[in-house]
Amino acid sequence: MDLSDVRFVKGTRFPLSRLLDKSNSPSDYLGIPLSADPRRVATWDPVIEKCKVKLASWKSRALSFAGRVVLINSVLSTLPLYYMSIFSAPKAVISKIDYIKRGFLRGVEGNKRRLSRVNWGRLCIPKKHGGAGVINLRVKNKALLAKWGWRYATERNALWRSIICHKYGSGELPWMVNLGNIKDASITWKGIISNLQSEETEKWMCGNSFRWQVGDGKIVLFWEDVWYGDKALRSRYPRLYRLVSRKFISVDEMFSADEWLSQDLPALFNRQLLDRERVIVHRIKGEVDRIKIISYVPDRILWVHENDGIFKVKKLSELLMCNGNFEDADLFCYDKIWRLKIPPKKKMRTICLCPAFSWDVFGMHSADGGKVSTVVAWHVSFAAALWSLWLARNEFVFRDKGTIIKDIILFVKMRAFAWCKALKVFEVLDEKRWWDSPGDAAISSEANRILKTVWQPPKFGQMKFNVDGSATKDVAGCGGVLRTAEGYVVAMFFGPVAEINSDFAELSAIKKALEVFSESLWCGKVDLILESDSTVALNWVQNYYVRPWRWGSTFQQFDEDALKIREVKYVFTPRLSNGMADYLAKLGSRRAVMFAACW
Known part of the structure; x- marks a missing residue:
């Protein structure tokens, strides 16, 4: 068979010799040099030159100090950060770019010198800690490279992940990057792994920084992953874990196994269990049976350092910058x-x-x-x-x-x-x-x-539930009132909440309102309008993928009650028109038990 020509498209020929000839291959792909060595300063010369052009000295004369900071950050977000999302930048490169930034901020022209008003390190501190919020390139480079660890865990069907997994293998768990022997790895991947292994980054990107939110249970491992509580079951019960016959079984497989349902323990473990070990198994089953499998929702991995569980480079940069260096x-x-x-x-x-x-x-x-x-x-x-x-x-x-x-x-x-x-x-x-x-x-x-701003009654065939949450340093509560289209109050509740957190108090108020309405005689007969003055809580209840992982059980109860109601519409209302619910929430924070009544 002659391989000199390869047919790609019907009626078209392309010589394979040209495809294999390096001289004809492109040097850049999507702006990134294919054969570049990021350890050499010369590789970064195009970026440094672009920074010099963008941050020209004449521009600094036309801008205030605050304007210069804005321009510096906007330039950095489009020039070196693109390279830094792939390559680990040498110290010399960061020093050169910082030198350009400092000169622009001071208004230096040519080779003239000018004293700095403020220490450069102070300017790179986040704004809420007293700095100017200038991007710290070293920290931003670490955060951008660390994102590949997050992408490896979430982009399970991506082609690049399949190649990396086939070449280097996975880590301790299937969703983790292999941090083992990488001597034969490429320069680019070696830089990414070295960053994940560094002491600064590992603190925020290790296995303890991730949790799983169970959906269909097909990806989450029953014993290995952290999906119920703050630790994996293998860490909570190490002696029992050593006896498990299938250590890498998923949650869905375990929940649907006949041995688990019938408690046929010899089939799940390598030997007969002792009485105290049986007690532990029954305790585990009693706890995890509260988790319900949702077949139409995929499992979701969560980054515990962000409220919505989604990894963000900005958040990791703040954590790397602070790292316990600033006092509250x-x-x-x-x-x-x-x-x-x-x-x-x-x-x-x-x-x-x-x-x-x-x-x-x-x-x-x-x-x-x-x-x-x-x-x-x-x-x-x-x-x-x-x-x-x-x-x-x-x-x-x-x-x-x-x-x-x-x-x-x-x-x-x-x-x-x-x-x-x-x-x-x-x-x-x-x-x-x-x-x-x-x-x-x-x-x-x-x-x-x-x-x-006044309260507006609902239309005929609808009822409106106004809810609110209240939290101080010591107590928290929630409250709500249900009214008809005529404005009559027909139900209310108020009482304490389990966690002293204002967002959780708002969420508890919504959950309790759905519970009260689903158990009332109006459920299934009229539509419900639920009004709250918390945009955060309303966003959580309407968008599954931004819900905080630690309140997963609360959201499950919420979804169950919402399915019982004919139609629920969530509406934001200003606090000024939510006065009665606000009063009930503050009253409920002083109670010992929840009060709820319908009439």
């Missing part, structure tokens, strides 16, 4: 500043002007217990005062121009009013009243907004 005490001040509804340039200056103790000195906590509009107005006015003082100081130092206190107060009110008017919470803000008393103007704005 720092979170209050800087997190408050970055969440202020003011221009970014003013936020930067506020960070510089306001040390950690300033919030207490200026009475920031005095507004924390007030109404929403009052608190926001106080925060914005505080930032406006700092910015006005800074500008007045510059006028005095550089232009020898003094400013009287009355003018500074006027500038503070003017800037604070302009910034507040841009916020949605101040839809109705009386300008004349603001100049006399900003606090009274903020309160009246809140009152006018309340008048616009």
Whole structure:
């Protein structure tokens, strides 16, 4: 047989010699050099040159400090990070790119030198810890490479995974990357494995960082994987595990096995069990039988460091950056500043002007217990005062121009009013009243907004269940009220919840409302509208794949009750129109048991 020509498409010929000739093969694929050695600095020269062009010195003169930070991060997100998602960057490359970034941030032109205002390491710290949020390339490179471990576990049918699995094998479990002998691995894959094995990354990407949410049970291993509780069954019962005859049996196979259903223990273990071992088996069966197999939902692996269980490079970067280096005490001040509804340039200056103790000195906590509009107005006015003082100081130092206190107060009110008017919470803000008393103007704005928001009754043939959750540092509760189309209250509940968490309290309120309605005489006769003021909880109940893994049993009960109801519509409602449910939730947090009644 002559292999000189190979027929790819009917009527078309392509010479195999050209296909095998390296000189004719492309050097790049999707922007990544195919035969490049990432350990050589020359491989990264195109990236470094592009950074120099994008971060030209003339651009820094036209931007504020905050604008330069934004441009630096936007450039980094499109240039070196693409290479860094595949290759492990050498230290020399990171140093060169950081040198370009530092020069751009300082406004350096040519070979001129200029002193830095702030330490570079401080600027790379996350914003909520007092930094400027400049991307740390070394940390981002580690997070991007670590994502391949997540992709290996989730993309089970991908071609690249099949090739890697065939060439290097899997790890201790089928979904884990093999971290063993990789001497013969390619440079690219060796860099990915070395990153996963590093002490920094392994802390957040080891087997203990993953859990399984059981769906159809065909992938999750009964004994090996962590799917019930915080540990795998083999770790919780090591002596019993040594006697298991089929160690890599899936949950679905175990649950459907006749030996498990009939408790024919000799068929599941290598020898006859002792009485104490039988007790352990019965205890395991009693626990895991609470988990129900959902045949139409695939098993799902979860990353425990994220609430929705989905791995995110941004979250891992934060974990690698923090890694216990920052105290919780720092979170209050800087997190408050970055969440202020003011221009970014003013936020930067506020960070510089306001040390950690300033919030207490200026009475920031005095507004924390007030109404929403009052608190926001106080925060914005505080930032406006700092910015006005800074500008007045510059006028005095550089232009020898003094400013009287009355003018500074006027500038503070003017800037604070302009910034507040841009916020949605101040839809109705009386300008004349603001100049006399900003606090009274903020309160009246809140009152006018309340008048616009009232509870709307459902249509005929529908009933509306308003629910809410409440949580403090010590207690948590939930409550709800069911009304007819005429506005009559026909059911209510309020009581404590098992976990002190505001999101869990909102979720418990929704679950209890469905339980009360499914057991009522209206179930199957009318449609149900369920209103909540929590967008997080409503997103969880409507989207299966974003649900937190640790509350899996709660979601299972929720799905069972929802199937009993003819139709359920989940609607967000502002807290102002959810007053009765809010009152019942706070009342329920002080109770010892749940109260529920229908009439």
